[in-house]
Amino acid sequence: MSFHYSPEQSKVEHLPKLRGAQRSVYNSILKKLKDKNGSRIIFLSGPSGSGKTLLLNHIINVCDKDVLEITSTNNSGSTLLKNSRTLHSAFGIPIVGKHEWTSPKYSSNLEVLIIDDVNSLNISDAQYVDNLLREKFRADVPFGGIAVLLAGNPMVPEM
Numbered sequence: 001m002s003f004h005y006s007p008e009q010s011k012v013e014h015l016p017k018l019r020g021a022q023r024s025v026y027n028s029i030l031k032k033l034k035d036k037n038g039s040r041i042i043f044l045s046g047p048s049g050s051g052k053t054l055l056l057n058h059i060i061n062v063c064d065k066d067v068l069e070i071t072s073t074n075n076s077g078s079t080l081l082k083n084s085r086t087l088h089s090a091f092g093i094p095i096v097g098k099h100e101w102t103s104p105k106y107s108s109n110l111e112v113l114i115i116d117d118v119n120s121l122n123i124s125d126a127q128y129v130d131n132l133l134r135e136k137f138r139a140d141v142p143f144g145g146i147a148v149l150l151a152g153n154p155m156v157p158e159m
């Protein structure tokens with residue numbers, strides 16, 4: 001199955017229009033999401049308030065829901081991304097100290113994974129999802145070859 005998107009769907013929900021630089025970043029992300037031969041890991045970085053959430057919601061608006069999983073590393077629920085859940089919930093990542101198993105919720109047609117608040121992403125959680133998707137899609141490439149869109153603030157080197 002291929003990744004679909006339809007710009008006319010962006011009328012489904014009203015969002016503020018993207019401005020100049022936001023629009024060009026949006027276009028280049030959509031291009032990368034559709035290009036299965038290019039890099040499959042995309043990093044959207046910008047300072048707080050630069051419009052990352054708005055831009056991601058525009059992308060979410062035009063993507064086929066069945067191929068998309070929208071997650072955040074943030075357990076406080078403060079993400080403003082539409083239809084998002086935590087990475088733990090989406091992929092059934094075991095939580096330290098809890099013994100019950102929660103089943104993964106992601107679609108078997110998954111082609112695009114969004115991870116918001118990537119600055120808080122735990123490396124072991126990333127490895128868990130990477131391994132899970134490599135097995136699921138029987139492809140020994142990062143995240144089984146699906147597109148992964150990571151969003152966060154610019155890294156500030158420690159002094």
Ligand SMILES: Nc1ncnc2c1ncn2[C@@H]1O[C@H](COP(=O)(O)OP(=O)(O)OP(=O)(O)O)[C@@H](O)[C@H]1O
Pocket residue numbers: 016017018019022046047048049050051052053054055153
């Ligand atoms: N093109 C735009 N038109 C109107 N409002 C905008 C636009 N871009 C950003 N904003 C507004 O600016 C505020 C900050 O945007 P947004 O939450 O998308 O930034 P962010 O980069 O995700 O910030 P954070 O990293 O703090 O989550 C929001 O209220 C958003 O609606």
